[in-house]
Amino acid sequence: MTARSSTDPARVIPEATVARLPVYLRALTALADTGIRTCSSEDLATAAGVNSAKLRKDLSYLGSYGTRGVGYDVDYLRYQIAREIGVTQDWPVVIVGIGNLGHALANYSGFRSRGFRVVALLDADPSLSGEIVAGVAVRPFDELEAIVHDHDVAIGVIATPASAAQDVADRMVAIGITSILNFAPSVLSVPEGVDVRKVDLSIELQILAYHEQRKANGAEAAAPVAPVADGGAA
Amino acid sequence: MTARSSTDPARVIPEATVARLPVYLRALTALADTGIRTCSSEDLATAAGVNSAKLRKDLSYLGSYGTRGVGYDVDYLRYQIAREIGVTQDWPVVIVGIGNLGHALANYSGFRSRGFRVVALLDADPSLSGEIVAGVAVRPFDELEAIVHDHDVAIGVIATPASAAQDVADRMVAIGITSILNFAPSVLSVPEGVDVRKVDLSIELQILAYHEQRKANGAEAAAPVAPVADGGAA
DNA sequence: ACCGATTTGTTCTCACGTTCACAAACTCTT
């Protein structure tokens, strides 16, 4: 018997699949909200914007939660995915850097509704201390250790300027935070065992610009006129 | 002679490479700012947080811009990457949805400094019209078409609630926008030829939560006490 | 002009992720 139970920690879920589970979870919630109790892999795949074979394979890593000939029970599958991701429990989170982006993050309702609780907002600028953002008071960065210790925080969000990001990360790691979501446009170096995910607004736009430029160039090249001069002449 | 010149539109750059080019660009800019004129692939790879072999392979897709035995000229390589991505030109951008996140995006200096110019802020809520955010007036959503036409906008940013996102996207596509950066937590369906990139804050946190949970479970399983009760009993 | 040191560009191999295709398993009708 080599079947892996869903509580077997040795069972490995591919990273690409993990990244899609939250999408499935959201799609299932949307289906449940419209009163749908059962759905096929095709239905769910459409709602999640993926191929149904990929969806089935992804779900198969979690276990066998569907019924052949029928499909998936929406609520049951939703619970299983939520449990797998870990959003059935509450995750305390600290946000460091309360500028424009920090404000937006603190106010973002999508966190709270998915099991993430913002327990503190921190900023190095003392003039911000005491300000209330989304019902939480901004506190000095120095209080990070006490807060992380008190609330058993494992996840930190960095929304500072790039220049401060590494220092903040170092401090977080030293205090015991093991997962960091980094919005600052800088490469963080952290020790083994600490997970970092990066969200970089301008990189996303640059990727779009690249493809946009290619579309334009392609159209240009396809047009019968104006062969593009090579840079060599300039 | 099958060599592909850098202006050959048929030359294909892998998507994974495209996504890293902006990181290299940023790292090069940082190096240039510290007065460094030349760097090896090892130096740049370290600054960008990647493996040097991967970096060299990525750069090789653009052309042969290094010198063996020496390395890369920082300014020259920076220009070549910027040109490849398309950030040597100016990209007009519209932002739709001026809530907390829209404000943060409008104020984000990283856009402007990388060739993206916010030409308009739009919101369906008429009570926001006329408000000035980051030096740009908020205008009614209806003016999208005129603005896109006037400024030749190809890239749109959606920062609305999920419920409005698909409608906004449809409208953008109808008007001629071909690249969309979507911050709303919803799956957009768009026709062939339109690029969509998604930034989803809560998905990133959920991915971290998954790994965090696994770390905790692993530690628990390793500990000699407390076998985890299966959900079946609950 | 040659030799050793250095570093790029590229080839080869392996791992990962996606998609197809189908057998297994379930429901419903007769």
Added chain:
DNA sequence: AAGAGTTTGTGAACGTGAGAACAAATCGGT
């Protein structure tokens, strides 16, 4: 109870990406 129709779960083929390793090219010293 059996067969037709569905739909899942998975094995196999394919494509893409990562990393190691090395040949080609350049520089500096003698």
